[in-house]
Amino acid sequence: MSLQLTDEQQSMVSTIREFAAKECGTREQRLALTDGGRTHHNSQIAGKLADLGFLGLSIPEEYGGAGGGLFDACLFLEEMAYNQIPLGSFGVTLIVAHIYLNFASEDVKKEVLGAVVAGTPTAVAMSEPGSGSDVGSLRCKAEKVDGGYRLNGQKTWISNGHLADHILLVARTSDSGDKHQGITMLSVPVATPGIEIRPIATMGLEVNDVFFTDAEVGQERLVGVEGQGWMQLMAxxxxxxxxxxxxxxxxxxxxxxxxxxxxxxxxxxxxxxxxxxxxxxxxxxxxxxxxxxxxxxxxxxxxxxxxxxxxxxxxxxxxxxxxxxxxxxxxxxxxxxxxxxxxxxxxxxxxxxxxxxxxxxxxxxxxxxxxxxxxxxxx
Missing domain, CATH: 1.20.140.10 (Butyryl-CoA Dehydrogenase, subunit A, domain 3)
Structure with missing residues (x-):
């Protein structure tokens, strides 16, 4: 293992810097791209970076990515932050994408990862008003019904909720046993009836409350194994x-x-x-x-x-x-x-x-x- 960048990685970093200098190298450019600094994500910039292949660096080729590793993605993220490229959604998006990559069905992978590579943000819903650092105490319910799950509860501090097409919901399907058991992951389309997203006013962070009221998704939206969501999170x-x-x-x-x-x-x-x-x-x-x-x-x-x-x-x-x-x-x-x-x-x-x-x-x-x-x- 070497901590020196390969020629290809050095070229990638140079390309990112050139892109940033051209598209958002001045404060005036960044303000124009972020509604005067009130937002942190610009869909046009995301589209241009997607066209250059940067949003799928660590996503396998079969889902539209470049098939690289986490280190490649980290080089991009580091330069994105350093150059203040208005793509504030991408860190969370990539974290969630890797969960899908490891545990979702092929159909869900193609649906969600393909969108990520093309520039669409995604989100994860874990925290609740009474469940922050202690994720195992979450109470949002995913009740088993014919053909799928009925969702009820509130999630909070959800990054990208207002931008995403899908939310990776971490919910409770069972109350029996240890608090870390009975936790399940579901890929929930934001357009599902019964979902309401409300922005939370902060000093700059773009986060949301997400409410689920009898929202229903099919069994095919299950990510990984029912009841094994905690272990999947740890992985x-x-x-x-x-x-x-x-x-x-x-x-x-x-x-x-x-x-x-x-x-x-x-x-x-x-x-x-x-x-x-x-x-x-x-x-x-x-x-x-x-x-x-x-x-x-x-x-x-x-x-x-x-x-x-x-x-x-x-x-x-x-x-x-x-x-x-x-x-x-x-x-x-x-x-x-x-x-x-x-x-x-x-x-x-x-x-x-x-x-x-x-x-x-x-x-x-x-x-x-x-x-x-x-x-x-x-x-």
Whole structure:
């Protein structure tokens, strides 16, 4: 295994950067593509990236993808975040796509994965008002009926719910036994009668409440094995946490480089503020942390590719913990070092801070990641 990029991977990264420079390289372009910064996904940009083959890098060729590995997808995600390409839906979409890839029927794979490769977002519905970090406590019901399932309950904090054609619902089909038993995955078309999606007002994250009221889907919408949804979720944690880590790495790089550029030109007391040791040493530490995190993210992504069936709870949690906390630290340092300009919309760093903050919470908070790592140490 080598952490050096192949010629093909280097070419791919260069192409992404060229695309970003042309399509969304200026703040004015990005504002025009995101309704003045109020949205994070642009369908036209998604379509163009789909045409270039970037949205199916880790999807097998039989479903329209390129047949590459998770590492290839992570390189794209890292550059997407670094270059601020307005494709905020894609991280979650790719996480869900890999669950479909591992567990869905062939018909459902062709339906959903084909749409993902073509640029259509998808979503997963796990969290509930009373069930966040403790996913096993979920109460949304999938009652068995003739030919399928009747769905009732509420899901919350659902990314992409307003954009997706399908939602991967994680619901309870049985209350017997351990709380982690009786959990089932279903692929639910958003157009199904009985589904209501309501946006949640936040400081920038686009999430939704999703309500199911006697919504019915057929047996063919089952993803994997009924009652085995918990184990299926656990099997996907390597992919999920490495994907989140790759995005956070790109965000950290962007915050660092924007801060560095600012302190090199902003002068006080007759010289650039970055030349003062109070700032230069902190930037040196950030540069070191970014390089360490890059090596960690790239290494674990390649190890997942080499051992696709192996659970790596320690390594995957380390990736998510380290990368998301670093992205937050880099943006906060940017705010501090840019002073008043860091708080302005024009400065751009406040937008970056809003973008990185959910990373330490969504998909398993930093506290949960530390718990997982500690358990692997026998604590």
């Amino acid at each position: 996907g944690l390597n992919t999920e946490r490495v994907i989140v880590g790759a995005i956070a790495l790109g965000q950290a790089r962007r915050a660092f480089e924007d801060t560095l550029a600012y302190v090199k030109t902003r002068e006080q007391f007759g010289r650039p503020v970055g030349t003062f040791q109070a700032l230069s040493h902190r930037l040196a530490e950030l540069a070191t942390e970014i390089e360490c995190t890059r090596l960690l993210v790239h290494d674990v992504a390649q190890r997942v590719d080499e051992n696709p069936g192996k659970l790596m709870p320690r390594e995957a949690s380390m990736v998510k913990l380290k990368a998301t906390e670093l992205a937050k630290a880099a943006a906060l340092e940017g705010i501090q070092m840019m002073g008043g300009m860091g708080y302005t919309v024009e400065g751009g760093m406040e937008e970056q801070l809003r973008a990185v903050l959910p990373g330490t919470i969504a998909g398993g908070s930093s506290e949960i990641q530390r718990d997982i790592i500690a358990k692997t140490l026998g604590l």
